[in-house]
Amino acid sequence: MTGMVLLVCCGWTVLLCLSVQAYENLALHKPAWQNSTYRSYTGAERAVDGQYSNLHSRGGQCAASDLVQTTAEWRVDLGAVRSIHHIVIQYATGNIVWGENNLRTSTFLGFSVYISNTTNKEDGVLCFRDINYTRATIPNPVNISCPYHGRYVIYYNDRTHPPYPEWYSKYAWIELCEVEVYGCPSPGYYGENCSLECPQNCQDGYCDAVEGNCFGCTHRYIGPNCRDCPERLYGRNCLQHCSMTCGDPGKCDIMTGHCNGGCQVGWTGSMCEKGYHLTINDIHENVHVLKTP
Structure with a gap:
């Protein structure tokens, strides 16, 4: 989030440009895994190394899967259960203009994102699944609202149940140049600066990172704020x-x-x-x- 502040003091006008990071990137430099790897320099960790100036999948800054795969799965371990606000995915472009004429759009289509407390996506919640994008409309990077809590963020795509729309790729690919997971680094807090405490009766202490609504309540409480x-x-x-x-x-x-x-x-x-x-x-x-x- 960026903003500008105008200060007037003693007849002088001073323009200050401020850059405020509302939430912390919880995925940066965290352990990552993928179900197949094209070459050693395209390992899963490349998608959380903070580098994405080179958006070619073989440029050394992106995670890329092996060829001719029907499933593509990548995940990052946040180290502990975290309260997540949103996720930003920068997909490989081959360093050419992103759009309908970029073949990589077809490999990005149909992807899903899960939040889980285990390495199994089926144990978690589906945060997002693409069912509407086309090669002309899929954004890159894509910004996904994901107000859940969990330890693992899992990117998944497959080509296991044909037929697919004609604009989908034949095989599933991982070409992730950066995955940023924004949220509060400590459980039990919410708000833009993660400075507000969740209601004390939230189950396991977790609440929505924006509004502070509890995901569940301890035994005797009810409602979004878990009251008597x-x-x-x-x-x-x-x-x-x-x-x-x-x-x-x-x-x-x-x-x-x-x-x-x-x-x-x-x-x-x-x-x-x-x-x-x-x-x-x-x-x-x-x-x-x-x-x-």
């Missing part, structure tokens, strides 16, 4: 209703659901869920208790 359960509700995510046979109907412990103040006449159990048949003695006993000062 509303009255008459209890349990995980406050989805269960307190019993109306509680001594104080609808009032119970928000964690266990156990009734507060005992049960109504004719009911027993920690949640007053067990009904029993009242006898004359039961009725007399209850009347006697009610009359006792």
Whole structure:
């Protein structure tokens, strides 16, 4: 993010140009892997080395897969679970103008990005899948909003289920010159400068990097900010209703659901869920208790 500040002091006008990095590139120089490699100088780590002045896949600054592959998978290990805001992918251009006449557009089409806590993309969430771009419309670099948390960012493409649109390449390729993963370096924080703390009851301490909404809540809390359960509700995510046979109907412990103040006449159990048949003695006993000062 760039901005400009105009200062006027003692009759002098000073123009200052500021460059503010809203989020940190969490992928820079982190360990990377890909399922095949064209040559040693096109290894997976080339896509997170911070260098992409040469956008030829064989120029020594890009990760590139081997030839004639039906799947292309690349991933970076962020080192720990991180809160991600967005991902920028710079694809190889061959150092020629990007667009419909650039053959590399066909190898980029159809790609997906996953966020996972394991090296298996199926264990994670799908952040993005291209189903609409054509050779004329696919951008490069591409900027993907990805408000999730995870340890691994996985780029994936395949040509395993033909037929594909005629503008797709026959084989799947990795030609990644740089993958930048922006987000907060420490868990439990959000905001442009990652200076705001996530709500204290967020599950595992994680929240959305922009708004601070929790991805999930600890046992007794509910809502985007994980607050106490509303009255008459209890349990995980406050989805269960307190019993109306509680001594104080609808009032119970928000964690266990156990009734507060005992049960109504004719009911027993920690949640007053067990009904029993009242006898004359039961009725007399209850009347006697009610009359006792």
